Amino acid sequence: MDPLAKLTLPPPFEEALSRHEREIMRFLLRMTRDRDDALDLFQETWLRAYRAYPQLDSEQGLRPWLYRIATNLCRNRARDNSRRARVISNGDGPGDGDHRLASAAGGGGQEDTLHLRRAIAGLPHKQGQALVLRKFAGLEYEEIGVALDCSAESARASVYQALKKLKAMR
Template sequence: MKPDFETLAEQHSHEIYVYLWRMLGDTQDAEDCLQDTFLRAYKAYKRLDEKANTRAWLYKIATNVARTHLKKRSRTTSRTSDLDPQLLGQNPNLDINLDTAQQLEEVSAAVQLLPEKQQAALMMRKYQELSYPEIATALKTSEESARANVYQALKKLRKQFAAQVQVTP
C-alpha cells in the first residue's frame, strides 16, 4: 500500500531538494523545481501503481523537471556560491575550511559538465545513495545502463582531476 501523498512528500522533500540543488547549483532554482516536482507528483499520484517504488518515481519526476529547467536556463548564467545544504546540516553558521569549499566547488563544476544522464546517475548513486534499480527506474533505462552511466561519470572525473594534479605544481 502506498503512503498518503503528504507522508511521501515529508519523507522525501529534503533529499529531492538536495538532489535538485546539486543538479542545478542554485538555491532558488532548486526550490522552484522542488515545488514543480511535488506539484507534478501530486497531480499524477492517483494514477501511480500501488507497487511502484515511490522514491524512484519522485527522482524520475525531479530529473525531468531539472532537465527542463536546465534547457530553459541560459548557458551564461553564473552559478551562485551557496554552500551545499547537506554540508550545512542544521547549522548555517558552520565554519568550513576555504580549501575544502574550493575543492567542493571544483568537483561540483566538473560534475555539471558531465552528460545529463551520467550526471543524474552519479548524483543519485553517490550523493543520494539510490540503488541501481532505483536509478534505472528514475532515468527510464536498464540497470546495466545505470551502472554504466555511473562508471563513465566517475571515469571522466578521475581523468579530469588526474590531469589537474599533474599540471598543478
C-alpha cells in the same frame, strides 16, 4: 490464494510527502544551488507527484519517480537558463546549464569542488546525471534506472563510466 487478492491500499499522499520531502528538497538545493529556484521546483515536483500518484503502483515506485521528475525539472530549468544566457551574451561562453548540473556536486565553492563540478559538467549528460543520483542522492541503481528511464544495468554502467573518466582526470 490468488496473488491479486493481496492487493493493499497505498498510503495517503501526505504520508509519502512527509516521508520524502526532506531528501527531495536537499537534492534540489544541491542541484540548483539557488534557494528560490529550489523552492519553485520543489512545489512543481510535488504537484506533479500528486497528479501521478494514482498511477503509481506502490510506495516503492514513488521515490525514483520523484527523482526522475526533479531531475527533469532541473534539466528544463538549466536549459532555459542557458538559453537565456545565450541570448544575453549572444552565443559566447560555455552553457550555464552544464554548470548547473555540475553545481550539484555540493560543497561550499572551494577550489576542489569547483574542479569537480567542471569535471562532472564535462561528462556526457546521462553519465553526469547518473553519477549525481548515485553519489549525492544515494539512489539504488534500480531507482536511477527509473529516474533516467533506462535499465539498472545501464545506470550502473553510466556511473562506472563517469567515475572512470573522473579518475583519469585525477
